[in-house]
Amino acid sequence: xxxxxxxxxxxxxxGAAALVAGASGAFAAADKPSVQPNLVIVFPDQMRGQAVGxxxxxxxVTPNLDAFAAESLYLPQAVSNYPVCxxxxxxxxxxxxxxxxxxxxxxxxxxxxxxxELPRNARCWSDVLSDKGYxxxxxxxxxxxxxxxxxxxxxxxxxKDKWNEWCSPDRRHGFDFWYAYGTYDWHLNPMYWAxxxxxxxxIFVNQWGPEHEADLAIKYITNAGGKYRKTGxxxxxxxxxxxxHTPYTQVPARYKKAYEGKTDRQLINRANVNLKGNSSGxxxxxxxxxxxxxxxxxxxxxxxxxxxxLADAGLEKNTIVLFTSDHGNCLGxxxxxxxxxxxxxxxxxxxxxxxxxxxxxxxxxxxxxxxDIYPTLLDLMGFSNAIPxxxxxxxxxxxxxxxxxxxxxxxxxxxxxxxxxxxxxxxLRNHRYTLEINRQKNKPEQITLHDNVNxxxxxxxxxxxxxxxxxxxxxxxNARLKEINDPWLGGADRKA
Ligand code: CA
Numbered sequence: 001x002x003x004x005x006x007x008x009x010x011x012x013x014x015g016a017a018a019l020v021a022g023a024s025g026a027f028a029a030a031d032k033p034s035v036q037p038n039l040v041i042v043f044p045d046q047m048r049g050q051a052v053g054x055x056x057x058x059x060x061v062t063p064n065l066d067a068f069a070a071e072s073l074y075l076p077q078a079v080s081n082y083p084v085c086x087x088x089x090x091x092x093x094x095x096x097x098x099x100x101x102x103x104x105x106x107x108x109x110x111x112x113x114x115x116x117e118l119p120r121n122a123r124c125w126s127d128v129l130s131d132k133g134y135x136x137x138x139x140x141x142x143x144x145x146x147x148x149x150x151x152x153x154x155x156x157x158x159x160k161d162k163w164n165e166w167c168s169p170d171r172r173h174g175f176d177f178w179y180a181y182g183t184y185d186w187h188l189n190p191m192y193w194a195x196x197x198x199x200x201x202x203i204f205v206n207q208w209g210p211e212h213e214a215d216l217a218i219k220y221i222t223n224a225g226g227k228y229r230k231t232g233x234x235x236x237x238x239x240x241x242x243x244x245h246t247p248y249t250q251v252p253a254r255y256k257k258a259y260e261g262k263t264d265r266q267l268i269n270r271a272n273v274n275l276k277g278n279s280s281g282x283x284x285x286x287x288x289x290x291x292x293x294x295x296x297x298x299x300x301x302x303x304x305x306x307x308x309x310l311a312d313a314g315l316e317k318n319t320i321v322l323f324t325s326d327h328g329n330c331l332g333x334x335x336x337x338x339x340x341x342x343x344x345x346x347x348x349x350x351x352x353x354x355x356x357x358x359x360x361x362x363x364x365x366x367x368x369x370x371x372d373i374y375p376t377l378l379d380l381m382g383f384s385n386a387i388p389x390x391x392x393x394x395x396x397x398x399x400x401x402x403x404x405x406x407x408x409x410x411x412x413x414x415x416x417x418x419x420x421x422x423x424x425x426x427x428l429r430n431h432r433y434t435l436e437i438n439r440q441k442n443k444p445e446q447i448t449l450h451d452n453v454n455x456x457x458x459x460x461x462x463x464x465x466x467x468x469x470x471x472x473x474x475x476x477x478n479a480r481l482k483e484i485n486d487p488w489l490g491g492a493d494r495k496a
Contacts, residue, residue: 036132037355037381038319039236040221042306044210044299045085045141045245046339048328049076049348050270051296059267060293061258064304068323069352073359073400078351078368079429082414083327084340085143085183086116088370092326093124093144093173095374095393097412097484104416107182109147109162114418118144120171125374128386129236130174135229137177137220139213140240142167145182152199154191156184166199177228179216180240187243187250187295208252210241214302218309239306244295244329246338248288255294255301267293270345272333272457285332292331317356320380322373325349334458342413342427342436342448343458355380359400367408367430372396392484410473412480422487428477434458435473439491449473 050057054069055076080088082098090096090103098104102119105111118124126136147162156163163183172178178195181202190209191202205212217239220228229235243251259267267289268275275282303323310316330336330345339346351368353359358380371393378387379397387395398405413427413436427436432453438446449463449470463470481488 035318036134036234037358038234038315039129039322039377039381040217040239040306040310040319041237041322041324042239042241042303043322043324043326044241044243044296045326046329047244047296047299047325047350048331048345049078049325049350050328050345051244051293052350055350057269058293059262059269061297062300064300064307065323065350065352068303068307068321068354071356071361072321072323072352072354073361074363075351075353075366075368076348076363077365077431078324078349079347079370079411079413080325080327080349081347081370081412082416083346084415085326087414087416088326089142089144090118091370091393092373093118093126094122095125095371095388095391097371097392097486098414098416099421099486100392100484101371103144104421105418107143107146107163107165109151111418112146112148115146116418117146118171118173122173123388124173125378126174126236128174128378128383128388129381130176132383132386133233134174135177135233135235136175137179137217137229137235137237138172138175138240139179139216139220139238140181140209141183141242142180142240143183145171147182152202154184154202155186166193166202168199169195175238177220179213185242185245185247185250187245187247188252190242208243208250208298210243210299210302211252213239213241214305217306221306221309221315222313241299241302243299244292248291248295251291251295251298255298256290258297259290259293264289268332270333270457272343272345272459274335279332279335280337281330281332281335283332284337288331292329320353320355320358320377322351322353322377324351324373340415342425342429342434342450344434344452344456347411347413347429347434353400360403362403364399364403365431366396366399367411368396369393369408369411372408376400410476410480412477422490426477426481426486426488428473428480430473433469433473435470435477437474437477 051060053062053066086103086107087098090101094101145165147165151157151162165182179192184191187209191204268285273285327339328346333345375387375393375395379395410428410430415425417424423439425438434450436448447463448461450458451462
């Protein structure tokens with residue numbers, strides 16, 4: 001594929017290098033511009049896979065994502081295998097399932113004693129790209145460090161649990177441009193640490209987070225003033241937006257206009273939100289669905305700006321762009337407030353990847369799992385030899401490129417208590433069923449099976465009616481857990 005950098009981008013980067021460098025010694029990079037593809041990953045937090053127009057499920061307004069999906073490989077069956085923040089992020093960064101990634105639960109002060117954070121010595125995909133000479137930028141939410149006293153003074157650290165922590169430069173895994181935070185949920189007044197910002201002096205901003213981050217991402221892409229990345233070198237940029245995460249009211253009013261004139265029932269079209277009763281789920285959905293969708297419309301607009309900046313800079317053809325999310329959101333489905341459960345609204349995430357001329361635009365029902373993202377990206381970028389040995393994730397690069405090759409038959413599901421890692425919940429999802437086995441203290445294991453074809457809203461536990469399916473799914477789940485050395489199979493812990 002090499003030699004694909006288009007002429008406009010070449011002239012632009014060569015010219016910029018000449019202006020910045022000015023001396024002959026520095027011309028080597030510009031004379032021989034990168035032919036390696038760039039990578040841009042944009043992932044908002046808590047955006048369910050159903051909440052994109054092209055999915056044809058939620059009545060959400062996402063014109064930019066719909067247009068992007070038409071140019072992408074779109075995987076509507078992609079899931080977050082452990083649908084909560086830090087475990088997803090660690091699977092994404094390390095290519096390992098939670099026991100091997102080092103992050104078995106969210107990073108917060110309560111889990112700090114269990115070393116629940118991204119290990120300093122993990123070999124992340126960003127470490128690999130850094131070694132290959134890439135410039136690496138990270139913008140937005142990171143949430144992979146354990147908070148430690150004295151805690152950073154900010155709103156997310158004033159309750160019993162402390163959430164936010166600075167990421168020290170030696171824990172940034174190759175990202176040389178940094179503008180991020182651990183956890184901070186004031187989307188209209190977000191905070192960040194820039195590359196050289198000291199821990200106790202974070203930057204506070206008066207702008208909606210995704211808009212602020214898109215502004216910066218555009219500067220990074222255009223390399224404004226040559227200040228953001230190495231000229232003439234390929235780059236990888238992550239933009240990790242916090243909305244549509246709670247609190248849903250932290251959204252600019254302009255994005256709510258798209259939903260004016262729609263009734264509640266039109267917006268809440270999922271049969272697993274019980275609007276007839278007075279349930280907590282119905283109350284939550286009625287109160288927040290407009291805000292949730294407005295946030296997604298805002299994320300869509302900001303994503304559209306980033307994609308346009310790539311085209312304007314002549315970088316569209318040589319840049320792989322992935323749009324996804326760390327997990328979904330029930331928002332009242334099954335009376336569940338948010339995520340961290342087996343339901344489709346929690347597990348399914350948007351997943352669209354675009355690389356013009358290299359990945360044919362199409363929709364595919366591939367059962368994509370989170371740890372597979374790392375090896376797949378490196379494979380696509382021409383670095384399959386640099387994928388670390390023993391990585392649990394499997395490259396789907398060949399499937400992405402050609403649609404051919406071995407396909408995964410299922411996806412694992414996890415919920416792991418930090419104090420009892422062989423307990424909690426495990427599950428398996430395939431094109432037909434979702435199985436969950438729940439270990440609770442002093443109780444028999446609780447088994448749930450959803451027939452997602454005949455019962456797409458997962459209203460029924462069909463486990464008792466379909467014992468053969470339960471047995472088959474359990475056997476496959478155990479085999480897969482054995483492959484990744486999950487302590488579940490030891491079975492000692494029964495802690496809820
Ligand atoms: Ca999250």
